[in-house]
């Protein structure tokens with residue numbers, strides 16, 4: 544295993560060779576990658592004397608996979624080596640997707656105690672949430688990173704040396720948010736439907752639950768409402784996630800850049816805190832639309848309660864006051880910090896590791 548020691552003053556401390564891109568083979572188990580990311584600090588790359596400086600005209604990033612250097616992964620587990628080899632095309636990096644998948648799963652493990660569905664025992668084990676959150680996170684981070692690649696022509700290795708503008712980060716975050724909605728929508732619908740049947744079930748003498756579990760819930764929705772029923776509330780989910788995931792990545796980038804002195808890389812603590820606050824900020828902005836989205840997902844085809852997102856907003860505010868839009872804010876924030884701190888830390892570690 545490559546050593547994933549906590550950074551002391553940044554990821555670069557784990558590098559055997561501080562001076563540049565050369566000679567990194569041997570004991571560490573890492574590949575030799577010219578043009579690899581030099582660390583988390585924007586602007587740190589070119590100052591370290593890399594033999595292929597950014598902007599030198601040598602294509603950066605993907606080149607390192609095929610540049611004729613031995614890929615030495617003696618101590619990597621098989622799946623990590625497979626990940627290195629599995630590259631469907633040079634312009635579509637996949638490790639961001641894989642890192643997003645794993646980091647999403649790790650974040651989920653931490654956030655799991657906050658999940659009422661799990662607490663009340665509806666989900667046996669964690670397979671359903673892991674399958675859903677990890678896939679969704681993989682799509683989010685993969686699309687985000689590849690959109691940045693398209694916008695800036697820099698891969699994640701160079702991104703800290705040539706930092707993208709906040710506008711580019713926002714656009715990439717919104718794009719990732721928009722695309723992940725269509726993976727998230729069915730999982731989220733099932734989760735909301737199951738969560739909302741927990742209360743009646745908890746009372747003594749209550750009727751049996753309508754849905755017996757996630758698979759039964761999906762099958763029943765398909766039967767009763769057709770496959771499109773699985774996407775009920777997807778429009779509200781799009782409104783919730785597209786801008787707020789832009790905000791999510793901008794907050795993360797901004798906090799990382801703010802809290803790291805020039806010439807140094809963000810420490811693991813910085814990444815944890817920036818990730819945690821990115822989660823809280825985006826959930827704070829997303830919570831009003833989260834409330835609306837859940838209400839729309841609960842409405843079935845036979846009893847269409849609301850005419851649309853705006854109608855749902857207006858009627859909820861009229862009937863319950865503006866406070867309704869902040870329902871769940873505390874639990875969302877409490878969950879968001881650890882989940883997103885771990886998600887970003889593991890994501891950055893994995894990309895660094897796969898370099």
Ligand SMILES: C[N+](C)(C)CCCC[C@H](N)C(=O)O
Nearest residue numbers: 784787788825826829879882
């Ligand atoms: C956009 N919105 C705020 C809804 C989610 C942003 C954070 C996503 C993260 N996977 C989590 O579950 O916290």
